[in-house]
Amino acid sequence: MTELNRPAENGEAVLTFWFGLKSPGKKDDARVREVLGPLHERAAAGELIHWAEPPRDRLALILLLDQVPRHLYRDDPRAYATDAMARDLTALFVERNDWRTFKPIEKFYASHPWLHAEDFELQSGIHGHYQELAPQLPGLEFMAATADLYLETIRRFGRFPHRNKILGRETTPEEQAFLDTVWNRKRGPENTAPDSGQ
Secondary structure (H helix, E strand, O other), X not given: OOHHHOOOOOHHHHXXXXXXXXXXXXXXXXXXXXXXXXXXXXXHOOOOHHHHOOHHHHHXXXXXXXXXXXXXXXXXXXXXXXXXXXXXXXXXXXXXXXXXXXOXXXXXXXXXXXXXXXXXXXXXXXXXXXXXXXXXXXXXXXXXXXXXXXXXXXXXXXXOHHHHHHHOOOOOHHXXXXXXXXXXXXXXXXXXXXXXXX
8 A cells, every 4th residue: 555545644644645636526536535534434423523723633624524525425415414513613714713824725625614505604604715715726716606606506595406316305496497507507517616526
């Protein structure tokens, strides 16, 4: 097993692995499972809560709770099971502003749980942040428009309709029309967030 594929053991190893991936997506699922899967399980069980205090460890914990399950459990409700834990960690960054020294891409991932939230207040709270951040992210400038779309979606429906099937929820005719037109048009392959499992 190479060094890059060895299971991560600490926050810095999580960050080194994650930010070493080029445009994280479905192609990386097996490696993410191998390297970060065991730590995700520990994080989901609350065993890594002590990582919440140091800002960089908190970022690693957010990745384990928000991004990693989307790689481990595609098209499965477990992909969203630890979202609430990740949202609470993002709240600490927003309250304390202790991400000032982070690179733009690190701030992007630190705030992603609120972008994933089916909650209008959280979406509104992070929207301006994404408008400022997106132009600083080479290849991810489209995330400003994506943040607009997510905010519009939650404002209209209070949830992400594209998750309905996975979560066993009924899709209304209005939601289906939205998915068939607005969502699919604005969420084409060139405008897909790095985790590809929103």
